[in-house]
Amino acid sequence: MPSKGTIVLTGANGTIGSAVISRIMSSRELFSYHGIYIVRNASYYVAPEQETTHAYNALSLELSSLDRVRAAAVTISYNEASSRN
Numbered sequence: 001m002p003s004k005g006t007i008v009l010t011g012a013n014g015t016i017g018s019a020v021i022s023r024i025m026s027s028r029e030l031f032s033y034h035g036i037y038i039v040r041n042a043s044y045y046v047a048p049e050q051e052t053t054h055a056y057n058a059l060s061l062e063l064s065s066l067d068r069v070r071a072a073a074v075t076i077s078y079n080e081a082s083s084r085n
């Protein structure tokens with residue numbers, strides 16, 4: 001199924017972030033969006049255990065660095081534009 005769009009979520013490993021991702025995965029309306037789930041270290045990202053075809057990537061990003069946030073925003077924006085062409 002083609003992606004309806006993209007959801008970018010920070011704090012994906014946290015209490016609220018995990019709950020939001022569970023909600024996305026269980027929502028008929030939201031699960032077909034592509035998720036970009038931002039954590040400090042993507043190798044430690046653990047998705048909620050749910051049966052779903054929801055597509056996502058875990059992205060490593062240290063949010064205290066504005067330069068890194070800007071660079072990530074440019075990359076995400078570029079990838080989004082490329083995926084639509």
Ligand SMILES: NC(=O)c1ccc[n+]([C@@H]2O[C@H](COP(=O)([O-])OP(=O)(O)OC[C@H]3O[C@@H](n4cnc5c(N)ncnc54)[C@H](OP(=O)(O)O)[C@@H]3O)[C@@H](O)[C@H]2O)c1
Binds near residue numbers: 013016038039
């Ligand atoms: N839970 C509540 O009831 C509640 C109520 C009101 C407001 N809030 C606010 O909502 C926010 C999230 O709450 P939460 O309970 O989900 O907190 P949490 O469980 O501590 O999760 C915070 C998440 O933010 C990430 N994070 C922290 N500093 C970061 C940085 N510099 N760069 C990248 N990621 C960073 C952490 O990543 P790592 O996994 O890498 O550590 C973690 O996944 C907080 O600001 C909290 O103060 C929470």
